[in-house]
Amino acid sequence: MSEQLRICLVGATGLTGWEMIEQGVARSDVRIIAVSRREKPLPIGARMEMVVAEASDWGKSIAFARAQLLVCALGTTWRKAGKDEAVFRAVDLDLVLASARHARAAGIDHMIVVSSVGADASSSNRYIKAKGEMEQGLAKLGFRRLDILRPGLLRGARGEQRIAERLGMLFSPLADLLMRGQFRKYRSIRVSVLARVIFALAKEKAAGRFIHDHDAMLYVLRRHRG
Numbered sequence: 516m517s518e519q520l521r522i523c524l525v526g527a528t529g530l531t532g533w534e535m536i537e538q539g540v541a542r543s544d545v546r547i548i549a550v551s552r553r554e555k556p557l558p559i560g561a562r563m564e565m566v567v568a569e570a571s572d573w574g575k576s577i578a579f580a581r582a583q584l585l586v587c588a589l590g591t592t593w594r595k596a597g598k599d600e601a602v603f604r605a606v607d608l609d610l611v612l613a614s615a616r617h618a619r620a621a622g623i624d625h626m627i628v629v630s631s632v633g634a635d636a637s638s639s640n641r642y643i644k645a646k647g648e649m650e651q652g653l654a655k656l657g658f659r660r661l662d663i664l665r666p667g668l669l670r671g672a673r674g675e676q677r678i679a680e681r682l683g684m685l686f687s688p689l690a691d692l693l694m695r696g697q698f699r700k701y702r703s704i705r706v707s708v709l710a711r712v713i714f715a716l717a718k719e720k721a722a723g724r725f726i727h728d729h730d731a732m733l734y735v736l737r738r739h740r741g
Contacts, residue, residue, distance in 0.1 A: 519543070519544060519545060519546045520544060520545045520546070520583055520584065520717055520718070521545075521546050521548065521580065521581060521582040521583055521584070522545055522546070522547050522548070522582055522583075522584045522585075522586055522717060523548050523549075523550060523577055523580035523582035523584070523585050523586070523618065523623065524536070524547050524548070524549045524550065524586045524588070525549075525550050525551075525573070525577075525585070525586070525587050525588070525589055525610075525614045526587055526588030526589035526590065526629075527547075527549035527550070527551045527555075527565065527588070528551050528553060528555045529588055529589070529590060530588075530669060530671050530706050531588040531629055531669065531706055531709055531710060531713075532549070532586075532588040533555075534671065534706045534707055534709070534710040535547065535586065535588070535710045535713060535714070536549065536557065536558065536561065536563065537558055538707070538710050538711070538714065539561065539562075539563055540558050540559075540560050540561050540562070542714070543562075545714065545717065546562060546563060547563040547564075548563065548564045548565075548566065548579075548580035548581075548582060549563065549564065549565040549566065550565075550566050550568065550573055550576045550577060550580070550614075551565060551566070551567055551568075552567070552568070552569065552570055553567065554567045566579060566580070570610055570613070573613065573614060573617055574617040574620065574621075577614065577617040577618055577621050577623075578617070578620070578621040580621075581621075582618075582621075582623055583623065583624075583625065584623065584625045584626070584627065584717055585614065585615065585618040585623050585625070585626045585627070586626075586627045586628075586713055586717075587611055587614055587615070587626065587627070587628040587629065588629045589606060589607070589610055589611050589614070590606065590607055590629070591603060591606040591607060593641070593642070600641065603641065603645070604645055607642070607645040607646065607649065608645045608648055608649050608652070611628065611649050611652075611653075612649065612652045612653065612656075615628075615652075615653055615656050615658075616656060619656050619657065619658070623658075624658055624659035624660070625658060625659060625660045625661075625662075625717075626653065626658050626660075626661050626662070627662040627664065627713055627716055627717065628649070628650075628653060628661075628662070628663055628664065629664050629666065629709070630646045630649065630650055630663050630664060630665050631643065631646045631665060631666070632665045632666060632667045632700055632701055632728065632729070633665070633701075634646035634647040634649075634650055634663075634665060635647040636648045636650075636651055650663055654724055658724075659722050660719065660720075660721065660722050660723060660724075660725070661723075661724045661725070662716045662719070662725050662727065663724070663725065663726045663727065664709065664712065664713070664727050664732060665700070665726060665727065665728050665729075666703075666704045666709055666729065666732070667700070667701045667702050667703050667704060667729060668703040668704075669703070669704060669705075669706050669709065670703050670704065670705045670706065671705060671706030671707065699728075699729055699730055700728040700729050700730070701729070702729045704729060704732065708732075708733075708736070709732070711736060712727070712732045712735050712736060715735050715736060715738075715739040716735060718739075
């Protein structure tokens with residue numbers, strides 16, 4: 516029987532992170548050690564742990580995980596950040612980079628991070644700009660393998676959902692059909708599919724920096740099924 520892959524997950528209580536935890540219940544090939552700023556009861560039957568700590572103590576928590584892989588699904592919204600630029604960037608940029616540095620210090624050499632379609636450090640859009648700067652920062656940290664996921668709209672049941680997101684998810688199947696050619700990368704994706712992509716990439720061994728847009732993520736799943 517192959518050894519379990521130990522995954523340190525930050526951003527565990529968000530949409531993507533929690534989907535990973537729920538899917539992880541049925542998996543015997545991985546063990547998730549979640550690091551979070553707030554506690555949330557784990558699903559029944561979960562073979563995993565959740566370490567609750569202030570962000571300033573995440574270095575110790577990430578080292579405690581003794582993981583081979585860091586998965587980062589951190590992210591906030593403009594509204595949750597109180598429409599404060601510094602607060603927003605503290606999560607989407609600073610905390611992501613700090614977590615990655617802690618992971619490298621703990622000997623973790625593979626990272627998978629959820630970014631965003633269109634990520635661009637030169638963008639005038641604060642969200643796209645922060646994601647682009649985050650990607651640039653991660654590329655400098657010396658991970659043996661870095662997987663950057665760039666999904667479009669994530670479809671899934673959020674605990675808190677804004678009107679624009681609800682409308683987006685309602686019309687996204689139709690909108691996706693209209694997104695062809697170079698616009699296919701903007702297609703929406705179910706968070707359940709995104710989590711499966713992460714688990715598939717967790718087993719990849721090739722070194723390098725890999726950027727996965729919508730079609731590339733679906734290709735990962737097809738390749739691992741084959």
